[in-house]
Amino acid sequence: MRKVASALDAIQSEYFPGTSIPIEFHSTSIFSRKDAFRPLENARSILSELTEVFENNSTITAFATAIHVSKVQSSGQALQDIFGDICTRFNTMLMRHHREGKPQKGLLIIDKSQYSEKLYQDMTDFRKSGTKFAGYLGNIVDIPYFTDSHSTRLLQLADFVAWAFNRYLEHKDDSFLTPLLSHFDRGHHGTNPPDGLKHITARPCSCPARH
Ligand SMILES: [Zn+2]
Incomplete structure (x- = not known):
């Protein structure tokens, strides 16, 4: 990295x-x-x-989850659903690596923001009762690491992934998302749509994400 x-x-x-x-x-x-x-x-x-x-870096694996307003009841619920979904997808990849004889714990590195406390609380809840989507996050380190994106290049790259997906969803401009598509986690079998790209929506949608 x-x-x-x-x-x-x-x-x-x-x-x-x-x-x-x-x-x-x-x-x-x-x-x-x-x-x-x-x-x-x-x-x-x-x-x-x-x-x-x-x-130029084939080893980067990306994850992104977006939520459409049709699935939003409150900002707290939307944030928790997105965070839970991302954690679940990351954990699924780590479980797969574990089965393949490459056991590793995953560390969540999160941009410090007004949402830090809420995300910390959500992580505590996931630890107690699992995520809404897929149960317990046994392969992710319990305590997320909050840091400042000003000084962390990898968080800036994560911001770019989220921005590229949003740019596509909001403006139908795929020029930044398309070059990233092969980097979203695709499991063993090169799944399509990729496991690592999710759009939570109640509406029919033809974007390249899972629904
Ligand atoms: Zn979609």
Whole structure:
């Protein structure tokens, strides 16, 4: 994963030569040319370079879950359903690795935000009574690690995955999601749609995610 972080550092050096303090690659800001990206006419090409980071690193496995308003009763329920779904998908991959003789515990690294306390509480609830979707999360380390996306390149890459999926769902622009599709977890048999990409919705939908 150090290779991935270095790749993002290299992109910063290309677009911000001479700036040694880390600039957070926040995809919404890059796309809209906000904050540090305002002076960059070609800011959006940074997003294309982020897709290349995936193309150059076949070992990255991605997960993303989105929820449509048709399945939202409250913000707390929506957040818990999404978080529970992501944890379940991650745990399923870890269980598969365990069966394959590659036992590993998974660590959740979460961006510090106004939701940190709620997610911590949700994780405690999952530990006691399992997730709504698939029971207990035996392969995930009990305590999530909250850190700051300003200083964590991998969280910035996770932000890009979420942004690319949202960009497709909201604007039907698949130019950023399509290069990532082969990286979503696909289980043993290369499942299609991928196990690692989920859209929770009550409506018929033709997006490339599981429903
Ligand atoms: Zn969908």
